[in-house]
Amino acid sequence: MANLLTGLRLLLAFPAAAALAVEDLLPPTALACMLLAAIASDYLDGKIARARGTASARGQLFDHATDCLFVTACLAGAAMSGLAPWLLPPLVAGAFLQYVLDSRYMHRRKSLRMSFLGRWNGILYYIPPLLITAARLWGDGAMQELLYRGAALLCWLLVLSTLASIVDRALAPRAS
Secondary structure (H helix, E strand, O other), X not given: OXXXXXHHHHHHHHHHHHHXXXXXXXXXXXXXXXXXXXXXXXHHHHHHHHHHOOOOHHHHHHHHHHHHHHHHHHHHXXXXXOOOOOOHHHHHHHHXXXXXXXXXXXXXXXXXXXXXXXXXXXXXXXXXXXXXXXXXXXXOOHXXXXXXXXXXXXXXXXXXXXXXXXXXXXXXXXXX
């Protein structure tokens, strides 16, 4: 059941990214439903796996890889529409790759070794697509512009926090 929820998020990644890239591709309500379904699946899949006793290192990797693909695709869609910096999607993908390689090869763990900043970044990567969708739902006007600007500002803050996370993870083995 948990992997089915994760798979749902995987299936939603490219339609959501395309809808963020091309404003008139889907109604904003459809995009909002896709984003909310993705967030709900991300919240519930781990809880269900733990409750059913089916949680595993492989399931955790599937969940986190799907999260990375979903938010990277959505942020790339936002960048294609000019609402997010192009620097953020490859940084997200790079930070995830570092996370997996660091966990598997530097620390020789089967499960992923999370970091405080990386965890918060992972949550916050969902917010710019939500703000963009809210702006589209709102329609024309000052509130729409405020939401677009808020999404862009948050994206630039996420560029900085993702870089900080990458540096922190790179330096952490030396500190231990």
